[in-house]
């Protein structure tokens with residue numbers, strides 16, 4: 276099994292300094308979750324799916340290459356405009372080369388679900404960060420569905436070789452962790468089963484897979500389960516019909532200019548076309564509870580997703596208690612929330628963050644370390660992160676980013692309002708999810724240098 280895969284580019288140190296007010300309009304790139312899914316589900320529909328606004332970040336490009344390696348044609352027609360000629364459910368081809376996902380957790384895990392439904396083998400690999408991330412949570416249900424893990428690195432990690440099922444067994448699976456990736460892998464494999472696949476989640480997670488499968492014509496239902504959960508049932512072997520998909524702007528990327536505008540005095544910006552799916556928008560609810568002035572300028576529905584332009588103005592923030600039940604709806608936004616909390620008055624307690632330990636880095640430890648390096652009073656208590664905000668942050672620190680794009684962007688945002696500049700050791704991974712971050716922020720007036 277090949278063991279060659281690592282992000283080849285050299286480290287790119289960056290820094291951010293106190294900025295004058297931020298102003299202007301910004302459309303951040305397309306949603307990463309929806310972009311991965313549009314390529315994979317497009318490949319499983321027979322014929323031509325057209326995608327507008329695809330995120331052209333490294334993570335999504337890795338998924339595009341994997342889809343191509345499995346026989347679907349994937350063509351970039353213009354910036355953000357892509358076409359997938361899909362082969363249909365259960366009819367993809369065995370990839371001849373290793374599937375290298377770089378830094379992309381979502382791409383690799385969702386593709387494992389697709390491969391598990393096909394009677395062939397594929398080798399998955401990624402960079403040093405992805406090789407540390409747990410894959411057992413994905414492989415366990417896929418093995419129950421008939422797939423086999425032929426080879427794997429210690430602890431069920433990458434690189435690994437997965438052999439898909441000859442006959443996919445439809446299962447009812449209760450996810451042990453709140454993870455849209457686990458849910459989606461099971462559903463994507465379940466597409467190839469003769470029968471109904473059910474996923475039960477105690478805490479509802481982002482539902483883009485369900486929405487998109489329904490949009491492509493699959494028979495899929497989702498009902499309330501307990502207080503916060505969902506029970507999702509998919510009928511297998513549907514004929515998926517190719518679609519036109521317009522990818523809205525990623526709220527997880529919009530989060531960075533949003534917090535920047537809140538903490539840089541005098542700022543007033545508009546973030547255009549932001550995805551406000553209720554299972555993604557927990558950050559907006561939390562920031563509003565903290566006193567943020569975030570206004571929906573227009574709200575509309577597009578291909579089953581809720582979208583709005585958001586006007587964000589500099590605000591006096593106060594601390595908040597963020598319940599654990601909200602974590603799935605803002606799981607990628609805690610680092611930048613911790614930055615906002617540093618500039619708030621009073622304590623912010625973010626509860627139930629165990630999943631942050633297994634993201635692109637151990638985000639719980641790395642966030643606390645970054646805050647401390649910049650003179651912010653904070654503490655990890657069990658699975659909670661506590662930030663004691665003083666309305667200001669001294670800054671002046673060098674933040675270790677551990678190959679994690681969101682750590683880099685969050686601490687650059689901190690530097691825009693802190694007393695001394697904030698440096699990050701490596702901004703190269705920003706390109707995995709937010710190409711053009713530096714230029715876009717500079718256009719709003721941010722003092723970021725690469």
Ligand code: S3P
Nearest residue numbers: 308381453454455456457606607
């Ligand atoms: C994602 C799900 C989340 C999130 C990730 C994208 C998805 O991961 O952190 O960035 O697109 O399904 P988990 O499912 O592991 O929580």
